[in-house]
Amino acid sequence: MNVVEVEEAFERLFAGEFDPEVFPIALAEAIGTSNANISKLKSGAMNRTDLPGGTLLNGKFHFFPAEEGKTEEALETLCGSKATKTRKVRVAISTDGTAVAARDMKSGEARFCDYAELKNNFGFFLPLAGFERFKAADENPVDIRATSRLAKLYDALIKANPEWGKDDNRHVMNQFMTRIVFCLFAEDTGILSDNLFARCLTDYGGNAGETAQDAILAAFTAMATSSDKRHDLPKWADDFPYVNGGLFAEGIAVPIFSRTAFQYLKEAAGMDWKEINPDIFGSMIQSIADPKARSELGMHYTSVPNILKVIGPLFLDDLDEAIDKAWTKASALRAVLQRISKIRVFDPACGSGNFLVVSYRELRDREIRILKRLEEIDPGHAMEMFSSVSLSNFHGIEITDFAAETAKLALFIAEYQANARFADVFGRMPPALPLRDGGHIVCDNALRVNWDAVCPPPDLVEEVYIAGNPPFLGSTYQTKEQKADLAHVFKGDVKNFAAFDFVAAWFFKASRYLEGRTVRAAFVSTNSICQGYSVAALWPHVLGRHLEIGFAHKDFKWRNNASSNAAVICSIVGLRNQGASRKRLFIGDTTSLVDNINPYLVNGPTVYVHGTRHGMFGLPAMDYGNKPVEGGHLIVDETTRSRLIEEEPELSKFLRPFMGSQEITKGFQRYCFWITDETVSDALQFPEIRERVESVRSFRAESPDAYVREKLLPLSYRFKQVFTSKSHAILVPRVTSERRPYLPVERVGADVISSDLNQVLYDAPDWCIALIASKLHLVWIATVCGKLKSDFRYSNTLGWNTFPVPAFTDKQKSALEESAREILLVRADHHPKTIAQLYDPDKMPDDLRQAHRRNDKLLESMYIGRPFRNDTERLEYLFKRYADRVAELKKGA
DNA sequence: CATCCGACATTTT
């Protein structure tokens, strides 16, 4: 049974009237219980319930029919039942035929809905059918549970107040939700007296929330008004203290509560919000308001370990060093305290404020550490101040309103929690209310506003640290608005910016902000801006003449606690003004101090490799493969080909072997219809071909690319780009696994059509194979070409045309040719093993490895008279030769 | 017309 089938079963089985006899059987069916067990359940032989009229299926659900209007009570009964526990029930469910109340006994999550809505809530019951909804979060499941409850509340409120869901009212709704979250958190942490808000709901919200609106309005208004100015408020509302701090400063509005919404709010109030982790929680509740974010449920929040990877080398490590140095001298420690109070942190893509929250927490922790030490070595000089780290030192820009509101709230919560830690140590704590200065969070487009206005540049004693995780988005995925944002940032300063990833704009703006100031910046980025095309196009402009990369984390897989992670490889790059100190390069688990980190995030001199259409070292021209852009209508697999030829033998003259990357590496077989201008009239005689060409035509007619839509439409019998060879061709897959010790390369006859998934040397000499199959070439490609994730991406302009080679003699060429043949022969010996199998680093056959080693030795001797010692030496040499050649060509021109 | 890329896409384990 798959998820769709569960959904269909729910639709089918719970469409009609409720019948307490039929319902549990239908539920058992919907979750895929076998027919045999269904009949045993019907007969009662399998029913393990301990409640009259109940039904319990071992390990699955416990059902109990409720009296009218008493579903919640019935659910309580179910959850308290002994059998529920002993029989390891996953979901307890009760209904009176009008309302449904259910609880997931494992996650604790509850669900309330109308009976008619049950079919839309099938997701809740998926675990019964063996599908888990969320990966259990390792760090803190409370956050996820809190989030899903709030999401339900949000939905129920929008349903009861359709007006509140409109764009104009979004801010009001968002603000309402953050205020609710504040109350829930505050009443559990002692900011408000214990359960003050929950009591207000039970005592004054009505049985089903009918007066909840008035009650919450009164509570909120009280919190927004200092006690001497309160009029017209019910007496009970006086228990609510004045909160302010901006959180309740703007107008107060409260939506109407439906029965369901009220239930969800009470559910949420029943949780222990003390355990909420503010640095994650912010990003989680961000998903409440945004349906897209919700489907990604926290997919893009930065985990605390990753935040520390940024702010550690950016400024915390430095600070720790200063603290260590000052450890024995009170005056020196006071100087560090003074310094900490002058540190400001700015996240120009702050989302719900994770980076700011974690930075704040880390600074407060260090402050506590110092104060504690001061008490030891300089007793009697109690600090008058409580904390000199002010929330107003934290600046952020965030484009969505809800996230910006959440960021402010998250900072308040972080402050409260830091104060509580302070009280643990020193036994004193400032009053929590009214809230003081908040963080400076601006809701705006970071690529449009002047950063100086959001975060004023530091004065002589201040330090500003820019940190964050701006959005990554390749040019194919950018919206019109985002493209315009890029243009706004780069136009006039940088050429060829349109192909940049969105994140590049943050690096550029940061570079302009920090130049000549006491500012450093570091962002989490997609690794692609430090690879291939982007390096030479972007980095000279970011670094300019005065900046350098101060530290970097090279390629690590994106990871957080969300149920499904974004598929991207990240790097972290830190920018600073040029200085004498060494740089820190983190690769995997290792860290090293180096003299220079170049924009490829490699320890070495900064050399930019520019792609070029012309061979710089006299190698034969490498071309593209044939690019179909035909919606798959001209490509067939082997079985289809055989069937077509069986039906119409003459079709075989239009079918050619078709090779992309996997056809080379994994030995797949595909064929394509190959029709030329000369053969098209003949080909169109065949109905099969006519149909396919027509399909291509309709596919191309829909293309967003005007060239495909217009020029290519009458040419629908052929590919978009066409190349063929006369005698043979050498194919190199354009994307291939990073694990292989050598690049795959294949030699094929002229009958084979290569797709654009390969780079191709048409009719080129075979000694080229020896080059491509060499370690030397792989090292070059791996460094200067782009990557897909971290897999090699071969490029003719960046990798082949720029690859430094000596001027080979004819004798050397034939030696290389012989060496290439040998590699191909050894491979053939292992037939039918595929290239993927042969070049698996764990299983590569010895003779093939030996053949490659001989090839490397032969080739490298032609460069320097001996083999290179290691990859470092290979790269050093290649970059030197490249740079020399660039200089030489410049002189010649 | 050629080519770079994918907060990916799809298959395999």
Next chain:
DNA sequence: AAAATGTCGGATG
């Protein structure tokens, strides 16, 4: 569910 590994065609120069 996590790991492995390369499609396909849009967008850009």
